[in-house]
Amino acid sequence: MAATLVLSLFLILISSSLLLHHRLPHPGAKLDLKACKFNAIYQLGDSISDTGNLIYEKPGCVFFKFPYGETFFNRSTGRCSNGLLMIDYIALSAGLPLLNPYLSNDSLLTKDQGVNFAVAGSTALSPNVLAEKNIISPLTNSSLSVQLHWMSTHFNSLCLNARDCAEKLKRSLFMVGEIGGNDYNYAFEQQKKTIKEAKDMVPQVVQAIKDAVQTVLGYGALRVVVPGNFPIGCFPICLTGFQTNDSSAYDEYHCLKEANEFSIYHNDYLKIAIEELKQEHPNATIIYGDYYNAFQWVFRHASNLGFDASSLLKSCCGIGGDYNFSLAKRCGASGVPVCSNPDQRISWDGVHPTQKAYHYMSDWLIRDLLPRLGCGPV
Numbered sequence: 151m152a153a154t155l156v157l158s159l160f161l162i163l164i165s166s167s168l169l170l171h172h173r174l175p176h177p178g179a180k181l182d183l184k185a186c187k188f189n190a191i192y193q194l195g196d197s198i199s200d201t202g203n204l205i206y207e208k209p210g211c212v213f214f215k216f217p218y219g220e221t222f223f224n225r226s227t228g229r230c231s232n233g234l235l236m237i238d239y240i241a242l243s244a245g246l247p248l249l250n251p252y253l254s255n256d257s258l259l260t261k262d263q264g265v266n267f268a269v270a271g272s273t274a275l276s277p278n279v280l281a282e283k284n285i286i287s288p289l290t291n292s293s294l295s296v297q298l299h300w301m302s303t304h305f306n307s308l309c310l311n312a313r314d315c316a317e318k319l320k321r322s323l324f325m326v327g328e329i330g331g332n333d334y335n336y337a338f339e340q341q342k343k344t345i346k347e348a349k350d351m352v353p354q355v356v357q358a359i360k361d362a363v364q365t366v367l368g369y370g371a372l373r374v375v376v377p378g379n380f381p382i383g384c385f386p387i388c389l390t391g392f393q394t395n396d397s398s399a400y401d402e403y404h405c406l407k408e409a410n411e412f413s414i415y416h417n418d419y420l421k422i423a424i425e426e427l428k429q430e431h432p433n434a435t436i437i438y439g440d441y442y443n444a445f446q447w448v449f450r451h452a453s454n455l456g457f458d459a460s461s462l463l464k465s466c467c468g469i470g471g472d473y474n475f476s477l478a479k480r481c482g483a484s485g486v487p488v489c490s491n492p493d494q495r496i497s498w499d500g501v502h503p504t505q506k507a508y509h510y511m512s513d514w515l516i517r518d519l520l521p522r523l524g525c526g527p528v
């Protein structure tokens with residue numbers, strides 16, 4: 151355990167020095183979250199933010215085989231990327247340790263500074279609700295409601311009573327999502343749903359996220375970020391699944407227009423839900439996390455940021471087709487190649503961004519969130 155602690159301190163030192171060396175060409179000096187004086191961060195979500203929960207539920211999963219983790223950790227940690235995720239950069243920016251996954255005993259070491267409840271492959275809707283739509287959650291049953299249950303168990307051990315909890319949590323940051331992307335992915339993959347048909351699911355998915363925010367506020371949260379979805383039409387998995395010869399289906403960046411519009415549709419619903427929550431909870435700071443535009447900013451400045459402009463839509467780790475991605479033979483499976491320089495790629499495995507892309511996205515996101523978090527002058 152002591153060794154783990156030393157290792158994580160070491161990693162934090164390394165990555166802080168890395169952070170200093172990555173000045174963005176845009177815009178101005180680097181801002182960080184230390185002004186917020188967060189005492190802890192709690193994360194709910196899926197593979198975009200899981201730092202190692204699913205690895206305990208499904209140790210054999212391809213996400214947990216090398217080359218996952220190769221760039222930062224030189225081993226697989228359960229993160230679905232080659233290195234750090236946005237939540238890792240957010241924790242570093244706040245001056246906190248990387249969040250340990252709830253299911254690992256390491257989470258006890260840093261439990262006062264936050265816990266990660268996110269599980270890769272998880273859904274916003276619970277498995278029984280998805281089953282009514284003939285959708286199964288293939289990797290995990292630990293949907294939002296299970297993660298909230300874990301959170302409640304955790305707070306029961308952390309706090310003496312509700313009042314004590316409110317006191318402890320008032321300086322904590324809560325990240326509720328990104329979540330919901332898999333509900334749609336599974337509908338596309340298993341039900342061969344069209345993007346139009348998947349729109350029918352949006353109100354229910356957003357309601358589940360809204361309910362989760364209500365629950366978290368009930369535990370005593372005062373600062374909650376609710377992230378939306380990425381422009382999935384620029385991701386190899388979607389580009390492969392909905393590939394078409396109709397050139398009018400693509401935008402000027404060769405992303406699928408309808409798929410990106412679908413993300414905007416979900417995000418617009420989510421923003422309305424957030425407005426309603428703010429009305430109902432005037433004392434809490436509840437803000438939208440704009441993952442969509444964080445990604446777009448990186449995507450559109452890709453060349454200036456050092457990405458290889460000719461492979462923005464190709465997986466670094468993957469094989470096959472026009473996007474170097476195939477559902478049947480994914481990164482982590484034997485014989486699947488990995489690109490020599492992941493730092494020049496946006497997509498790691500066709501589904502998840504690379505550490506480098508996450509790093510720039512989190513810089514953008516922190517800059518966007520900071521003025522709205524109410525942490526004092528920035």
Ligand SMILES: *[C@@H]1O[C@H](CO)[C@@H](O)[C@H](O)[C@H]1NC(C)=O
Nearest residue numbers: 216220221222223224225226
């Ligand atoms: C990465 O891990 C491999 C196998 O565990 C080891 O042989 C190699 O030396 C490590 N590389 C670095 C840079 O630590």
Ligand SMILES: *[C@@H]1O[C@H](CO)[C@@H](O)[C@H](O)[C@H]1NC(C)=O
Nearest residue numbers: 205206207252253254255256
């Ligand atoms: C955590 O610790 C408990 C009690 O010591 C043990 O039973 C359990 O297997 C450990 N879990 C992990 C994931 O290491």
Ligand SMILES: *[C@@H]1O[C@H](CO)[C@@H](O)[C@H](O)[C@H]1NC(C)=O
Nearest residue numbers: 207277287288289290291292
């Ligand atoms: C989810 O729960 C159902 C019912 O208990 C079970 O059959 C299924 O195997 C579980 N799925 C996963 C991925 O654990």
Ligand SMILES: *[C@@H]1O[C@H](CO)[C@@H](O)[C@H](O)[C@H]1NC(C)=O
Nearest residue numbers: 389390391392393394395396
């Ligand atoms: C596109 O057109 C080519 C040549 O006609 C055909 O082989 C291919 O299957 C088409 N692809 C799709 C996705 O419709």
Ligand SMILES: *[C@@H]1O[C@H](CO)[C@@H](O)[C@H](O)[C@H]1NC(C)=O
Nearest residue numbers: 316370372430431432433434
């Ligand atoms: C909101 O904040 C005000 C001023 O601090 C306080 O008087 C009030 O009780 C709070 N309301 C709730 C619902 O917590």
Ligand SMILES: *[C@@H]1O[C@H](CO)[C@@H](O)[C@H](O)[C@H]1NC(C)=O
Nearest residue numbers: 468469470471474487488489
């Ligand atoms: C996919 O990427 C790997 C690593 O860059 C490369 O070895 C392989 O040739 C690529 N495959 C295709 C079909 O582009």
